[in-house]
Amino acid sequence: MTTGENPEFPSRASGPTQEHAYRRGPRIVALETVVPHDVMPGLMALRIHTDAGACDGEAVIGHGETYYIPSAAASVVHDFMAPRLLGADALAIESHWRFLSQRSAAFGGTGAELRAVSAVDLALWDIAGQLARQPIWRLLGGPVRDAVPVYNSCGGPFYGRTNRHTPAASGWPGHGDPGRPGPLEDNWASLHTPGELAQELVELGYRGMKLWSFDAAYRRCGGDYLPWDEIRGGIEPFQAIRAAVGDNIEVMLDGHGFFSSAVARRIAAAMREFQPLWLEDILRPDSVEAMAAFRADVDVPLAVSEMLVTPDQYRQVLCSRAADYVMIDPTWVGGITATKRIAELAQLFCIPSLMHDCTGPFTLLAGIHVAGAVSGVAFQETVRAHVATLYPALIDQNVVISAGQIALPSRPGLGARWRADLFDRDHPGYRYTSLRGN
Numbered sequence: 001m002t003t004g005e006n007p008e009f010p011s012r013a014s015g016p017t018q019e020h021a022y023r024r025g026p027r028i029v030a031l032e033t034v035v036p037h038d039v040m041p042g043l044m045a046l047r048i049h050t051d052a053g054a055c056d057g058e059a060v061i062g063h064g065e066t067y068y069i070p071s072a073a074a075s076v077v078h079d080f081m082a083p084r085l086l087g088a089d090a091l092a093i094e095s096h097w098r099f100l101s102q103r104s105a106a107f108g109g110t111g112a113e114l115r116a117v118s119a120v121d122l123a124l125w126d127i128a129g130q131l132a133r134q135p136i137w138r139l140l141g142g143p144v145r146d147a148v149p150v151y152n153s154c155g156g157p158f159y160g161r162t163n164r165h166t167p168a169a170s171g172w173p174g175h176g177d178p179g180r181p182g183p184l185e186d187n188w189a190s191l192h193t194p195g196e197l198a199q200e201l202v203e204l205g206y207r208g209m210k211l212w213s214f215d216a217a218y219r220r221c222g223g224d225y226l227p228w229d230e231i232r233g234g235i236e237p238f239q240a241i242r243a244a245v246g247d248n249i250e251v252m253l254d255g256h257g258f259f260s261s262a263v264a265r266r267i268a269a270a271m272r273e274f275q276p277l278w279l280e281d282i283l284r285p286d287s288v289e290a291m292a293a294f295r296a297d298v299d300v301p302l303a304v305s306e307m308l309v310t311p312d313q314y315r316q317v318l319c320s321r322a323a324d325y326v327m328i329d330p331t332w333v334g335g336i337t338a339t340k341r342i343a344e345l346a347q348l349f350c351i352p353s354l355m356h357d358c359t360g361p362f363t364l365l366a367g368i369h370v371a372g373a374v375s376g377v378a379f380q381e382t383v384r385a386h387v388a389t390l391y392p393a394l395i396d397q398n399v400v401i402s403a404g405q406i407a408l409p410s411r412p413g414l415g416a417r418w419r420a421d422l423f424d425r426d427h428p429g430y431r432y433t434s435l436r437g438n
């Protein structure tokens with residue numbers, strides 16, 4: 001799709017809020033996306049071009065992303081959102097967020113549409129930061145801290161990526177590849193050498209480590225009944241971790257929403273002795289009432305949930321006392337705009353927030369910026385294998401984890417840019433829409 005110069009864009013807006021979006025500030029002149037199938041097939045990378053110049057004279061470009069069904073999300077950007085965005089004020093972040101969210105809600109709005117809104121929102125905040133010559137956490141009201149504590153999710157270099165060894169394992173949510181022995185193969189090590197992995201992470205300064213040691217049991221037995229041998233197999237890595245490092249590292253278990261209430265209770269009872277910081281999505285969050293009843297019955301903390309996407313879903317969970325932590329993915333819930341609101345809502349209930357990332361570099365950076373401005377954020381998720389091996393292939397300035405923390409970015413905007421070579425017009429996943437056409 002291409003969109004030509006259209007003087008009718010301003011007249012399409014209705015009401016003062018929409019007119020404002022088209023009559024002020026630097027204009028959006030092009031939308032550019034790519035799905036890098038050859039690097040990370042679930043990722044949709046977005047660049048929003050403006051007619052504004054940065055301090056060095058180059059045009060200001062905003063960077064954003066989302067994850068899962070990326071071609072559908074890219075189509076939403078080009079086919080549905082372009083008429084709203086092209087020619088509009090790039091700094092009208094709230095106006096664009098509100099309009100696109102509400103128009104998407106007219107036909108559901110929680111799938112590819114909300115992920116597209118998320119990517120656009122990140123890119124617009126990136127533009128705002130670049131124009132203000134400030135990192136986004138300053139525009140959000142920060143700093144409330146100098147660095148954000150992180151934990152390591154035990155995925156390997158190919159978790160969520162194209163994997164020539166086990167291609168069928170890539171792409172399904174909660175079904176990562178099992179890994180193999182080798183450097184940074186934390187998914188393999190978490191099951192086969194968990195004590196040694198825990199010792200390595202402690203020496204590097206990590207505050208916690210998250211495993212998904214019951215996923216294989218789900219694949220073998222399903223989510224409605226696990227016999228005791230499967231339960232024992234799932235907790236063995238935690239026994240080894242505690243034997244190796246004691247309580248020098250926090251442990252978490254991610255259930256990826258696989259289990260029924262009966263199985264989740266059995267897992268929670270077995271995990272109690274290891275004092276997990278939280279159990280995450282042991283119970284699928286289909287019913288707020290079921291989640292609240294589950295939390296009332298178990299005495300281990302629960303994190304709920306990266307599977308939630310709308311602010312009202314989080315409100316229901318909080319009002320029902322169904323969570324000890326709320327997990328938020330900035331590129332699934334509606335971007336930085338929605339993430340900050342959800343985290344602040346959780347603060348009203350004295351519930352800490354957790355920033356999710358097992359997807360892409362700008363998801364991670366967005367979480368860091370929100371954590372830099374919202375004191376209720378307790379942890380940022382990281383996958384050290386991705387930070388070390390994947391993100392350098394995607395962005396021009398990598399994230400640095402030091403002593404279990406990530407320092408707040410100092411670079412204006414999000415703190416990184418997509419590598420220019422990703423946006424190859426000959427790439428099969430590339431699309432470009434502009435005011436004047438290609």
